[in-house]
Amino acid sequence: MPSRRRLLKSAVMAACSAAAHPLLSTMTFAAVPGDNRLVVIVLRGAMDGLDVVQPYGDPLLRQLRRGISGGPDAGALDLDGFHAMHPALAPLAPLWQAGELAFAHAVATPYRDKRSHFDGQDLLEAGTGNDLPIDAQKGGWLNRLLQDLPGATAETAYTVGPEEMLILSGPARALSWAPDARLKLSAQAQLLLAEVYHDDPLFRQAAEDAAEIGSSVAPMAKGEGRAGDAAKLGRFAAERLNGATRIASFSLAGWDTHARQPQVLARSLGTLCDAIIALRDGLGPNWAHTTVLAMTEFGRTARENGSGGTDHGTGGAMLMAGGAVRGGRVYGDWPGLGEGQLYQDRDLMPTRDVRAYAGWAMRGLFGTDARMIERTIFPGLDLGTDPGILA
Numbered sequence: 186m187p188s189r190r191r192l193l194k195s196a197v198m199a200a201c202s203a204a205a206h207p208l209l210s211t212m213t214f215a216a217v218p219g220d221n222r223l224v225v226i227v228l229r230g231a232m233d234g235l236d237v238v239q240p241y242g243d244p245l246l247r248q249l250r251r252g253i254s255g256g257p258d259a260g261a262l263d264l265d266g267f268h269a270m271h272p273a274l275a276p277l278a279p280l281w282q283a284g285e286l287a288f289a290h291a292v293a294t295p296y297r298d299k300r301s302h303f304d305g306q307d308l309l310e311a312g313t314g315n316d317l318p319i320d321a322q323k324g325g326w327l328n329r330l331l332q333d334l335p336g337a338t339a340e341t342a343y344t345v346g347p348e349e350m351l352i353l354s355g356p357a358r359a360l361s362w363a364p365d366a367r368l369k370l371s372a373q374a375q376l377l378l379a380e381v382y383h384d385d386p387l388f389r390q391a392a393e394d395a396a397e398i399g400s401s402v403a404p405m406a407k408g409e410g411r412a413g414d415a416a417k418l419g420r421f422a423a424e425r426l427n428g429a430t431r432i433a434s435f436s437l438a439g440w441d442t443h444a445r446q447p448q449v450l451a452r453s454l455g456t457l458c459d460a461i462i463a464l465r466d467g468l469g470p471n472w473a474h475t476t477v478l479a480m481t482e483f484g485r486t487a488r489e490n491g492s493g494g495t496d497h498g499t500g501g502a503m504l505m506a507g508g509a510v511r512g513g514r515v516y517g518d519w520p521g522l523g524e525g526q527l528y529q530d531r532d533l534m535p536t537r538d539v540r541a542y543a544g545w546a547m548r549g550l551f552g553t554d555a556r557m558i559e560r561t562i563f564p565g566l567d568l569g570t571d572p573g574i575l576a
Contacts, residue, residue, distance in 0.1 A: 212435040218336040221550040228481040230440030234502025242267030245522040250489045273454035287512040293535035300497035305482030314565040415456035416463040423467025444492035473508035500533030549575040
């Protein structure tokens, strides 16, 4: 018979996972002049950058993580003699070799300390600094970018799915379309959600609605699932980008790795690979003009926990891909993992605002004024020196 402590711990982890795993992915599109294309992928659930881009050259990594992030000795792909790429990213190795894949390490939004999925994701999409709750008038940073681009046609900006991504919310009008969804909640999952949210009227109703949706759609056919859905998202985005669309954004869930991280992270990285490869294949010659930014709300703890996973942290990593990217390198200043080098003695110390990389991307792709980026699109951001992420 499980103890009350164990049941409470499971309930808390289930609630956390519900926050990090939205029921449906959303997509946004916008048409702007020019040939350059920008794709933003929001990785919901806090991707562990220390496992995705493993700094095995820092000897303290092995001391902090004895069961994960083992570097080349554990199958990771060596990148530069200091960093290694998680083995689940092997399908992207040809992009690295072609100079079309890069990473930025030790990055974060200004969000600190509370480490909430809800707030962290809102802040990432709003891009406005650490001013929660989000001011609805400010909207999302991609929407503010659209307002600054002459000739942008807001009518071609869409939200795909039943919920709107904050990243494109704002004065620039967006239309909405909810596609057919294949969602199946098990009976056990429905019972667990009902138990977790029993005393919270708002979330209890949301859980009941989710269970109703889950029971009303057809089960997935064998072989279908998150990876196949990610490839579909990539192909659909590529189709739009081959037309009038120049900016696309969608999210991929499943990055919360409190337990069994090797299995959970490998599966999520597989979906990301599927999405990026589908984008590349679908875009064809237009891949040469494309920049993909994969960003997450925050990183995870430097130390492995007792459940074979990692907990909510601060500094993390972002992935960049595309023919317009100057790849084959890991950007950023490495802060170290030693005593006095970790944030609050637990997290990777951020050495650069993740918004700066997005800011330099839009400056290079669309010629956006630096003052507009620092004051309006990303209020309070110091762009700093150009990291040179674009070819």
